[in-house]
Amino acid sequence: MSRLAVSDLSVVLDRRTVLSGIGLDVGGGGWLAVIGANGAGKSTLLRALAGVLPCAGEVLVDDVPVRRLRPRDRARLLAYAPQSPALPVDMTVFDYALLGRTPYIPYLGREGRRDREVTASVLERLDLSSFATRRLGHLSGGERQRVVLARALTQQAPVLLLDEPTTALDLGHQQQVLELVDRLRLADGLTVVTTLHDLSLAGQYADSMMLLSGGRVAASGIPAEVLTGELIGEHFEARVRVATGPGGRPEVHLERP
């Protein structure tokens, strides 16, 4: 199990500071949900951690400073699934999941037996074996989300960064995807960081939360500490009632003004 520790991370885009002073610490096998209003910097944070955006500060996976790693080595530690992944419509599900093996395949080489085995086994775990030859353009929203997850899993990285994994999914499929992530996390000891816009969902699955506001950490801690009516009211400009659900996890309900 790998611990993800970030300190004093900042991102400057077009001379505008988008994130600053971000610190977080997720223990091995933990699940951190990053929440915040639109434009708070949630996706930027994940993209910076994944190495897509240049950033300052320190990002450690098990005390290894990942910012100084080559992309290949970083990709073996951090797997990233973007909010709206580019899905080449006529690539097959198998070939797409196989892309996750890129950090293990020599630059001009080709995938080996082991890469195909890992890919086949991931597809099997995600109930996608029967879809292996299906083209990405012919998948439903829920199936696509699972395929993107499959690609991230074939990277065999100990840390999984998922940007809004439930976007555009209906209620049932949201639940299925998050249950799946939770199952994989428990089984493999994956450390998971997700952004989630649905606060109740975030509160149900994550074991720690971080509230971003204006590019800074406004609050962090266990869900019950972050999901309070006061904080949500202040940073989302929303009127909510927070109830305590089963297991002591907070539930957020919108209230009409």
Place this chain on the structure above:
Amino acid sequence: MTDLPRSSGVPGGGTAGQAARLSPAVTAAAVALLLASMLAGLLVGAADIAPRSVLIQLLDWLPFVSADSGLAPVELSLLTEIRLPRVLLAAIVGGLLAVAGAGYQGVFRNPLADPYLLGAAAGAGLTTTAAIVFSKGDGEAIGIPAAAFVGAVGGVLLAYALGNAAGRGGGTATLVLAGVAVTSFLTAIQTFLQQLRVEELQRIYAWILGNVGGGWGQVTLVAPYAIVSVTVMLLHGRLLDVLSVGDDEAVTLGLNAARVRLVVLFAASLATAAAVAVSGLIGFVGIVVPHVVRRLTGSSYRVVLPISLIGGAAFLVLADLIARTVLAPAELPIGVVTAFFGAPFFVAVLRMTRRVET
């Protein structure tokens, strides 16, 4: 903990779902098509040589086979000095243009990218014309490929920069429009240059309209560039597939996307430049061939690149065959033939792409 494949019952090798690999059957079919078209190219020509004698002569050239074709010395030299290099040059140029088109399409993630539309060909045309116009002697044989390369790369970079400036992430249409603008602009300068030296006009025009009748000299001239550029591009097929998810995601998969792009871009431009330098401007091969290949075999660049190479070679050999027979004994410029078949095809591709996008 990162040892994922613990679940049971996974067949070794996991062949399930691997649709996107070069299969022997597809390769064999493409090679057969190429050989058939080359054979046709050798058998048919302006001079009246009995096809049967040509066939026997071809057999005679095979190792360990000896046969008497009964060809007269003149006929024999016609075959070896005119038809054979012509067919070979057509095959090389066609293969280069098609594989370059496929490469550009991978680099720009754009099905409409093409050496002709991107300004590469026009750039090479401009610098080559300049080389012809400003070179005093006939030592230009060495200067032309270099000039063509500079022009090809310059044209593509100009179109790309213009496309980016015009609309960030504008995608398919913006890049093509920028390419059209760059092409018109470079062609205008090129026309200006050629008018400076009217006495070279015929030579320049013959070159612009395209022909593959340059003989063995041109074949040996283009061969080294062809080998290098094609090898580089074929080696990057898998990486172009990774790039198809976009630069950002490719980076998170551990790929240096910018480097792959740059290497393939240069290889494709080298291929275009080499083809343009020996054959002039021959349009539409780079867009028509990769598209047909995609329709038939899927869009993985591991398949599209090699099959486009072979298919492009066959296509241009056949186009040349039409060019020199349809008006025999006069010859049609080969660029006219490829445009005649390519332009309507291009419109059809545009229509299909639009239907998929909406």
